[in-house]
Amino acid sequence: MTARPLAVLGRPHPHDVLLAGGGLATGVLLWALGLQGGPPLIGLPASSTLLALAVMAAAELLRRTAPITALALAVPALALDFCTGTLVATVLMFTDVVYAAVLYGPPGAARRIPLCSEVLTVLATVATAAVWHVPQVVLVGIGIALLTVAPAGTGLVIRNHRDAAQSARLRAEQTALLAEMDRTQAVAGERARMARELHDLVANHLSAIAIHATAAQTIDDPAATRAALGVIRENSVQGLAEMRRLIGLLRDAQATGDEPAATPTLDGLEALVEQARTNGAASGLAFVLDDARRTAGPGSSGGPDGGRPPAPVELAAYRIVQESLTNALKHAAPGEVRVRIAHDPAGTLSVAVRSPYADGPGPRAPGSGAGLVGMRERIALLGGEFDAGPTDGSDGTVWLVRAALPAAGEEGRR
Numbered sequence: 001m002t003a004r005p006l007a008v009l010g011r012p013h014p015h016d017v018l019l020a021g022g023g024l025a026t027g028v029l030l031w032a033l034g035l036q037g038g039p040p041l042i043g044l045p046a047s048s049t050l051l052a053l054a055v056m057a058a059a060e061l062l063r064r065t066a067p068i069t070a071l072a073l074a075v076p077a078l079a080l081d082f083c084t085g086t087l088v089a090t091v092l093m094f095t096d097v098v099y100a101a102v103l104y105g106p107p108g109a110a111r112r113i114p115l116c117s118e119v120l121t122v123l124a125t126v127a128t129a130a131v132w133h134v135p136q137v138v139l140v141g142i143g144i145a146l147l148t149v150a151p152a153g154t155g156l157v158i159r160n161h162r163d164a165a166q167s168a169r170l171r172a173e174q175t176a177l178l179a180e181m182d183r184t185q186a187v188a189g190e191r192a193r194m195a196r197e198l199h200d201l202v203a204n205h206l207s208a209i210a211i212h213a214t215a216a217q218t219i220d221d222p223a224a225t226r227a228a229l230g231v232i233r234e235n236s237v238q239g240l241a242e243m244r245r246l247i248g249l250l251r252d253a254q255a256t257g258d259e260p261a262a263t264p265t266l267d268g269l270e271a272l273v274e275q276a277r278t279n280g281a282a283s284g285l286a287f288v289l290d291d292a293r294r295t296a297g298p299g300s301s302g303g304p305d306g307g308r309p310p311a312p313v314e315l316a317a318y319r320i321v322q323e324s325l326t327n328a329l330k331h332a333a334p335g336e337v338r339v340r341i342a343h344d345p346a347g348t349l350s351v352a353v354r355s356p357y358a359d360g361p362g363p364r365a366p367g368s369g370a371g372l373v374g375m376r377e378r379i380a381l382l383g384g385e386f387d388a389g390p391t392d393g394s395d396g397t398v399w400l401v402r403a404a405l406p407a408a409g410e411e412g413r414r
């Protein structure tokens with residue numbers, strides 16, 4: 001591992017400046033008072049102690065910005081200090097440099113420095129015992145351990161706690177981010193669901209109102225106008241009632257925290273088709289309901305083994321038929337619109353709405369274009385299959401809407 005050159009080192013931390021300045025001042029004071037560990041070795045001037053002190057103080061300045069460089073300076077400074085009489089301030093600053101190298105250094109250095117300190121302590125103790133066969137050798141090993149192993153171990157423990165705290169903060173932030181993403185997705189999903197319900201509730205009635213209002217304006221027949229106005233009033237009243245019901249359910253759900261329970265079922269298809277017959281009579285449309293579920297026997301709901309499909313499946317099938325009939329009122333050519341609903345042996349609820357395809361200049365009533373999108377979304381949420389488009393049939397080109405919904409799962413529910 002290479003140390004960074006001094007030219008690119010950052011500005012020392014203010015706390016490091018205080019430590020280095022304090023250590024340097026304390027060491028100079030001790031040297032001036034003659035409080036050293038002993039005389040210097042032969043051939044070394046007494047001022048060499050101050051050189052070791054100055055180098056160690058410089059290492060203290062780099063303890064946070066360049067900890068490995070600081071350690072590289074501190075080791076020879078400590079060796080020079082031992083050879084020149086030893087100042088306590090120099091030794092204490094060395095232990096702090098070792099501690100900082102483990103705490104602020106790279107991860108690899110944080111793992112290797114404690115191990116090297118332990119190996120150095122053992123080797124130094126063994127070498128001293130081989131030269132001096134006295135019990136005081138144990139004190140030498142303890143002293144070396146206090147200078148190397150103790151600060152390195154302390155730095156490693158604090159670094160591990162710091163890293164664990166950082167990891168915990170990151171996990172907390174990730175958890176908060178995921179929770180916010182889930183909340184955003186839930187809000188978006190709920191908005192989409194409410195948009196689909198609102199569209200399905202009012203589109204049929206508003207389409208009938210628009211069609212009959214156009215007929216009342218273009219047909220110069222008082223009887224036909226009165227009939228169209230009657231249909232307009234009926235659909236207006238029904239549309240308002242549906243809107244009030246939806247708003248009431250939403251308010252009840254917010255107040256109680258429960259999911260609204262009053263949802264349309266497949267038992268209401270006959271009334272839905274009958275309403276389409278009334279609304280489409282002026283456009284030359286005839287509506288037929290082919291409910292193959294009735295072959296399951298009297299009193300059966302047509303589900304697998306005579307059971308009712310799950311509520312989400314029933315609601316989706318009902319809304320698909322409702323939107324298909326609304327689209328037929330807007331776009332279909334005069335003729336028969338056939339609705340077929342059946343249960344497959346595998347437990348799949350199949351819905352098919354066939355209407356005469358009209359390649360005319362425009363629809364009888366304007367639309368938002370969200371009908372097919374809403375149907376696809378409903379089927380996708382339930383894991384079913386959906387297809388809509390023109391196809392060739394025995395009586396010419398027709399517009400065919402087909403959906404397959406997984407209906408198993410609530411057998412025997414009545």
